[in-house]
Amino acid sequence: MKIASIETIPLRIPFTTGGPSAGGVWGPKDLQMVDSLVVKVTTDEGIVGWGETFGFTAIPAVKVVIDTILAPEMIGTDVTRREKLQGDLQKKFHVFGRSGAFIYGLSAIDIALWDIAGKAAGKPIYQLLGGSEATSLAAYASLIRYADPELIRVNVQRAVNSGFRHLKLHEVNPDVIRAACEAAGPGVEITLDVNAPWSVREALDMTEKLRPLNLRWIEEPVWPPEDYAGLARVRQHGGIPVAAGENASTLMDFQHLLEAGAVDFIQPSPAKMGGITELQKVYALANAHGVTVMVHAFYDGPGLLAAVHGSAALGGAKSLVEWRYFDLEAQLYGDAIIPRNGRIDVPQGPGLGIEPDQDVIRDYRFKP
Incomplete structure (x- = not known):
């Protein structure tokens, strides 16, 4: 064929x-x-x-x-x-x-x-990858950047009320981040993606301010994102677990990231770094280094489904799936992939498991 x-x-x-x-x-x-x-x-x-x-x-x-x-x-x-x-x-x-x-x-x-x-x-692809006992995975609502304490409170509460117990923020202002954590309340896990804005010194200053908030991870705190040695310094001295990898593009990038001891969570993005074929290899590499994989999936289409299948088969039931909290006018898969009570189903049909809506x-x- x-x-x-x-x-x-x-x-x-x-x-x-x-x-x-x-x-x-x-x-x-x-x-x-x-x-x-x-x-x-x-x-x-x-x-x-x-x-x-x-x-x-x-x-x-x-x-x-x-x-x-x-x-x-x-x-x-x-x-x-x-x-x-x-x-x-x-x-x-x-x-x-x-x-x-x-x-x-x-x-x-x-x-x-x-x-x-x-x-x-x-x-289904997850079976081709070795299978999984998970029929659904926990999802985290990945919010946009609001840069406003009141707006973040409203939208954090909206996400929590719809069943999410894991949230990702994209804020860089400590006051806004603190407002989000307060709005989420106990039992809701917060991660923070700042999109590589700071020098190592600036990142360490920020982690000192953010440490009391008990974030699960801070994502890509250092510019440039390929400064793996600098990222390792933030991980060593910042007091907050570090995540990175959405800007790594090849297996060698991930190897260098892991060899530098730069991350607690590594985040391959299958729609950016080589697809499912390369994703398998990153999982094997991360396992050898004792680092947890959390697949980056800021997508709504086949890239998201690839992340779900890869996470279910290669990461198991404790994997988290990123859900872009965007309130789209139309979904490529209708309501078949929308999380319910903070969980996203692992598709059971052949291949990616769901066909796009041609309309x-x-x-x-x-x-x-």
């Missing part, structure tokens, strides 16, 4: 957030549209697989790379040679960079090829 076609599908879906967004690395202030890039791979036997790459403002570059470089290289190749394709194409195009558009594009296609493999075998694809497709 061979790859017959690869199609890139940009989607733009309006959303609300319980108040105006303060902006962040994902987009401007008052952002009200979320852009994603879904990839459709069709085989010569008519089996269709779906993948997803990192979206937002990265979409035009990734779309060009897939359409003009990766797709021509991959059409006609054997769909079962996922790992060989991954290695060959990473090597062939390394001069264009070991991160960004090329790796993102490979990631989406790899997820689609796993979807095809599961459909051909009649099994959503038709109605929200756009030209970047």
Whole structure:
């Protein structure tokens, strides 16, 4: 069975957030549209697989790379040679960079090829990865940045009232973070992603202020994010567990991150770092270093499903799944993947387990 076609599908879906967004690395202030890039791979036997790459403002570059470089290289190749394709194409195009558009594009296609493999075998991907006893996983509501104590209180309470017992903040102001922790109350676990804003010294000063809040982790506190030695210093002296990895793009990046002793939680993002094929390897590497994997999944489509299957099979029942708390106007999978009482179901159908709603694809497709 061979790859017959690869199609890139940009989607733009309006959303609300319980108040105006303060902006962040994902987009401007008052952002009200979320852009994603879904990839459709069709085989010569008519089996269709779906993948997803990192979206937002990265979409035009990734779309060009897939359409003009990766797709021509991959059409006609054997769909079962996922790992060989991954290695060959990473090597062939390394001069264009070991991160960004090329790796993102490979990631989406790899997820689609796993979807095809599961459909051909009649099994969900988590079974192809070794199986799991978990039929659902705890999800954490990943909030936007509000930068306002009152808005964060309202939205934390909204998330808690809808059943979430794990929350992720994207705030950088200690007063706002403190307000969120107070609003959450006892029994709700808070993590904090600050998106790499500070020097090591600044990060240590901030962890001193934040230490009394008992955060489960602080995510990417150091700029640049590849300063693994600096990250290790924050981990050693900051008094808060450290998480990182969404900006690591290859297996070597994760090896360097782990060898530096930089993290308590490592966060591969399957739609950015090579798909499910590379995700398996990061789990093995993390296990060898005694570090917990918490898959990054700031997505709503096949990238999210890939994270759910990988987490269930490779991480087990104690894994957490990131749920983008965006109140989308339309969901690619309807209500099939929406968390209930703070838990997200592990899909049981073949491949990724759920098919995208073609009406959503038709109605929200756009030209970047």
